[in-house]
Amino acid sequence: MKLILLGPPGAGKGTQCKRIVERYGMAHLSSGDILRAERAAGSELGKKAQGYMDRGDLVPDDLIIDMMIAAIKKAPKGYVLDGFPRTVAQAEGLDAALAKAGERIDAIINLQVPDEAILSRMTGRRSCPVCGAVYHVVNLRPRVDNRCDKDNAELVQRKDDTPAVVANRLKTYHEQTAAVIGYYKRANTIVAIDSNKDVDQVTADVFKRLDALDG
Numbered sequence: 001m002k003l004i005l006l007g008p009p010g011a012g013k014g015t016q017c018k019r020i021v022e023r024y025g026m027a028h029l030s031s032g033d034i035l036r037a038e039r040a041a042g043s044e045l046g047k048k049a050q051g052y053m054d055r056g057d058l059v060p061d062d063l064i065i066d067m068m069i070a071a072i073k074k075a076p077k078g079y080v081l082d083g084f085p086r087t088v089a090q091a092e093g094l095d096a097a098l099a100k101a102g103e104r105i106d107a108i109i110n111l112q113v114p115d116e117a118i119l120s121r122m123t124g125r126r127s128c129p130v131c132g133a134v135y136h137v138v139n140l141r142p143r144v145d146n147r148c149d150k151d152n153a154e155l156v157q158r159k160d161d162t163p164a165v166v167a168n169r170l171k172t173y174h175e176q177t178a179a180v181i182g183y184y185k186r187a188n189t190i191v192a193i194d195s196n197k198d199v200d201q202v203t204a205d206v207f208k209r210l211d212a213l214d215g
């Protein structure tokens with residue numbers, strides 16, 4: 001199976017991805033992980049990407065496409081793409097390469113969580129500046145309010161978890177995803193999954209839909 005997994009930050013994409021890969025035995029191709037590996041290995045692609053990142057620029061679409069196509073060629077049993085394609089240009093590049101090989105994406109899984117739910121999950125996080133332990137004001141409370149269980153340090157909210165930053169990340173995500181989904185809507189199966197549920201229930205829903213595709 002060849003899948004694309006979409007989902008906003010905080011939707012549990014990492015967990016679902018891991019479970020899909022375990023059940024169906026395909027490769028997990030995360031653009032972030034692959035980019036880090038290429039840079040760490042000092043490959044030609046990695047060096048080029050590093051150059052852009054050192055200048056504070058985004059890594060261009062064609063470089064990301066080349067990197068992901070190379071990874072896809074090493075995954076004959078299928079794959080779940082995670083973090084790619086992020087733009088319509090990347091989706092077009094992927095399709096062109098797949099068409100050459102006589103292949104196509106089987107389905108796009110779209111994990112959906114209302115923004116308000118993501119905001120409360122992420123902005124409720126508190127972390128310990130001393131030991132790095134993570135708590136949540138509703139779901140994972142420390143024994144003493146706003147104090148780390150291990151070292152009693154005062155908990156802080158990371159900059160990444162403030163409402164303004166989370167809202168901005170969600171806005172960017174929706175803009176990019178809407179364009180990518182619009183691109184795939186014409187020719188591909190889009191599997192919408194309500195992901196504002198217990199994590200095991202979400203997995204069960206995903207498996208049910210993928211089993212139907214597989215059979």
Ligand SMILES: [Zn+2]
Nearest residue numbers: 128131148151
């Ligand atoms: Zn601590």
